[in-house]
Amino acid sequence: MSSDAGRKQFWKRNVSRVPGSIQHVYGAQHPPFDPLLHGTLTKTTQKTPTTPVKLKKVTTFQEFESNTSDAWDAGEDDDELLAMAAENLNTKxxxxxxxxxxxxxxxxxxxxxxxxxxxxxxxxxxxxxxxxxxxxxxxxxxxxxxxxxPKSSGEKHSLQRQHSVPQQPEQVLLNTAGLSEREAFRLEKFKQLLAGPNTDLDELRKLSWSGIPKPVRSITWKLLSGYLPANVERRDGTLKRKQKEYFAFIEQYYNSRNDEANQSTYRQIQIDIPRMSPETLILQPVVTEIFERILFIWAIRHPASGYVQGINDLVTPFFVVFISDYVEEEEVENVDVSSLPEEVLRNIEADSYWCMSKLLDGIQDNYTFAQPGIQKKVKMLEELVSRIDEQVHRHLHHYEVEYLQFAFRWMNNLLMREVPLQCTIRLWDTYQSPRLTNGPRQSWWYSEGNQFETGVMCRLGFSVSMVKDMKIHLSFKRTSWKIAEETKSKTGRLPSEPEGFSHFHLYVCAAFLVRWRKEILEEKDFHGLLILLQNLPTVHWGNEDVSLLLAEAYRLEFAFADAPNHYKK
Structure with a gap:
């Protein structure tokens, strides 16, 4: 009796789900049911239930079997299926x-x-x-x-299908002729960032590391250089005030260019400007006069260094970028500058002067007496190359080629004489995005909780000893980063951070030299090596070549900048 009672209780407990009932099998066609996403389906099920609300109370196994006999009803179809399954299938x-x-x-x-x-x-x-x-x-x-x-009118879009079926990646299409999909997407990101009332300069630096789209490069350079404030409402007032201040300098100082004390400086400027490139742009009389005023005013207002050959080249990228806002031609070098309104030229001149001044503030020791900044960087370049490519270093030393003979110009002109102008502009996009505040370096080196995986780092080109040294320095750098953040929160600015023009340029030059190792090793005499290093074949270089150069430079900086034990032998 006890066993019969137990059987009755067993069948009573499972009346809600009988073997003959239909249940969804969740998988590719039936995703997991979510009441929040499928509210309409839930309501429909409640209104028209497929099973009776009250099931007939089942008391015996015989009654239960009679109600669910369809679950075990074996027909002829089942017999055929079983017979087919029993046969040996032919592979063909x-x-x-x-x-x-x-x-x-x-x-x-x-x-x-x-x-x-x-x-x-x-x-x-x-x-x-x-x-x-x-x-x-x-x-x-x-x-x-x-x-x-989903559409808001008439036609319904199935939420179930939206979340269960893999969608194509979202494509952002802009009305920007001549731009690839990736370039259009990046341009839209820049526009959204610049459209706010207060531009996030840290985020702007992060975006600029990989290059700045041409339509927004002018305003981005002005912001990153510190010439314009992040607040949109203050920009117009700042521009007018700085432009007025610059032309006040011209009225005050420019008439003294022929005085005995300043005559040699002005004369040297006049000699150097025709040597600049691109010649089709610089040799236009209007442009020549603009460059003469900019360089002379800067020399007068910075007596510690005065004018030094090489400073003249640093005006060109700013002038070309700022003039691009007012011309439609792709090749700005061929534009007739005299056709632009006078007010536009005045604004471009003032903006170029102030942005160049901001740049030189960080590398002014390159142009003081005896140029100690350049001397130091050339020596650092020699030590760095001896570590990353000893064969190239020994080859240059064997044929008595001194680094100062070719690298002095690299440091003095920031590689402007070595690569095309558009490549220089692309380099400066990255130079104006310090990696201490943002950029790839923060996420790899300064982020909290970052753990170096030795295997991953070795696959990137680092040796095991270098990775160990990085781990030792990591705790110190995290502490330094916290101190820097505290300083920024109190003063609104970071403490003397390494700038791209003064710090990262060293690693770009090292990567640039090693880039030509095959050609260097093929030269077997002093004159051949010197001619090669002073006339490297970069005339056909583009943005892709510069991006590869920057990537290698970043790898070198990451390995050696904070690892003094690996920097020197």
């Missing part, structure tokens, strides 16, 4: 059947694409619509973003 037949299924599926996809193409061609030509994309469920939508956002 299986493969033929699989190939037919694949062919049918391919034909179906081609047929759907053919129908979609004809549907697009049948539309009236006069109606212009945004570009259409094929969604993952073979439906046509006007844009990639529309395939992920």
């Amino acid at each position: 037949v299986v493969m033929e059947t699989a190939n037919k299924v694949i062919q049918n599926h391919t034909k179906l996809q081609e047929q759907n694409k053919f129908q979609e193409t004809h549907r697009l061609e049948d539309r009236p030509v006069g109606l212009e619509e945004p570009p259409s994309y094929t969604n993952s469920d073979n439906t046509i939508v006007k844009s990639a973003s529309e395939s992920q956002i």
